[in-house]
Amino acid sequence: MNYRKNNNKVLYGILLITIAILMFLSSFELLPPGIITQAISYTLIIFGLYSLLKRDFYKGLFAIAFGFKFSPIILIQYLDFNKIGWFTLIFITFLLATGLETLFGKKFAWRKKYKDGRFVGAEFSNKASNQDDLAGEYVMASVNMGESSRYISTTNLKEADLKCNLGSLSAYFIGSQIQNDININVDCRFGNIDLYLPRDWHIQDNIGVSLGNVDIKQNRPKSDYTVYLNGSVNLGNIDVYFN
Known part of the structure; x- marks a missing residue:
């Protein structure tokens, strides 16, 4: 269960109900x-x-x-x-x-630690550099006010951090393999992130959305491992494709 999403839904629900009540009372000049x-x-x-x-x-x-x-x-x-x-x-x-x-602003100088898709702490980490082609267990890519594509190719991916501000980022994981559950952490603000994942990866969506959208295409594979999508989307869009 994604407690963060549930809390946001409760907050937005209470806010909408409160506004509706105020508008109703105002219509009868009771306020x-x-x-x-x-x-x-x-x-x-x-x-x-x-x-x-x-x-x-x-x-x-x-x-x-x-x-x-x-x-x-x-x-x-x-x-x-x-x-x-x-x-x-x-x-x-x-x-x-x-x-x-x-x-x-928040930087990717430290790696968030998740267990079953939930945040449990943080530690400093040496990630692969922000190049077009990325390899290694921990990779990172970021775009600020621009457009870029990143190709992640590794035989034992454990975690990826993706950040996009006022731009467009395409991340291709097609050539990557996983040997355990992994985390893909995203931070999308006023931008668009496209994720291209192997069709046999099982996805668990834990992304918090605020005035944005997360669109995950059909994905029901039989996999021993789970890919947790964590992070947030603010006035942005994330699309997940499977190849």
Whole structure:
């Protein structure tokens, strides 16, 4: 069971129900004017601050910016967000988030440890370099504001870390073999990741999705080992193909 996904579903479910109740009460004028906008704004700001604590700068800053835009009176009065157009606000937020992500974003300098697809700790690791052709037990590939393809070919793959920000990454595992359960960890933000896996690999999807999509093609092989897909997708897309 993916507890992280279940927690997200519960959170989103409660949020939607709360908004529906507020809208219903507002329709009968049982709430003060503007209460719905205020509630949405505060929710976005709190969610944004929580995301910043997790170093999720894109999600955090955009949530905070939209929160102030929807309800400018939350901030100091002479900082009126109504004077900032949507395009300007989005562009400024994007630049700020990209800068913070570059300086303080999560790096793949350490390897996450999973057991049965669940995070159990972390340790430093020497991974294969970010080249077009990758080999070794632990491999890593990342793309920032670009497009790239990586070919992973190893006889004993144990873990792979893939990161894509504002770009497109294609990772080919067709020539790889596994001798045990493995983890493929993904971090996709404002981008697209395509995974090409051998058709005999059994996949367990543990990816958390926020305003994105994970599409895994039909996969029901009889395999002794399991490939755990871990990580997150924020305003992005992941497609998994089997060959």
